[in-house]
Amino acid sequence: MSATPHSSDTRTAGTLGPEPLPLSLLVNGEVRTALADPATTLVEFLRDSLGLTGTKIGCDRGACSACTVWIDGEVAASCMTLAFDVRDQSITTIEGLSHEGKLHPVQRAFIEHDALQCGFCTPGMVMSCAHLVDKNPRCTLEDVKAAISGHLCRCGAYPNIFKATLAAAAAVDQDRSA
Ligand code: FES
Ligand code: FES
Incomplete structure (x- = not known):
């Protein structure tokens, strides 16, 4: 039928x-x-x-x-x-993504680590990096690279995006272990 x-x-x-x-x-x-x-x-x-x-x-x-x-x-x-x-x-x-007026740790880390230039790719990058950090705050550099492998940054801000995401992950991991 x-x-x-x-x-x-x-x-x-x-x-x-x-x-x-x-x-x-x-x-x-x-x-x-x-x-x-x-x-x-x-x-x-x-x-x-x-x-x-x-x-x-x-x-x-x-x-x-x-x-x-x-x-x-x-x-x-x-x-x-x-x-x-x-x-x-x-x-x-x-x-x-912010909660009760506080930026997500990845948003804060992007600012602190100067992880953007023109900022056009940034909202999408932040959404993927925050997803990774929330799920796995013990993520590695390879995990970060995999999480943003589909993202294009024409300004080439990748090194600072990696640093920012790993710093945010370490902060979240410390908070959760406290
Ligand atoms: S605007 Fe959606 S993937 Fe490029
Ligand atoms: S910061 Fe300009 S495209 Fe990524």
């Missing part, structure tokens, strides 16, 4: 539209609602509809990682994700 798509199945963007529809997403702990075309990518929705411009668009085709966010706590390229496909998930952007 062949599977017939049910008319009420709205889980894939292909069954929606073409007119804009209201879309509610859980972003940085808040439900945010705006009209969106079904073909809208997550990064477009974040930036253009919600005004969360911290997440950058570099290549817009999954090749640079500038648009990295967390979806249900895992890193993801928001230019390769349809906004309507993450309605049941929790999105964290660079704007949501």
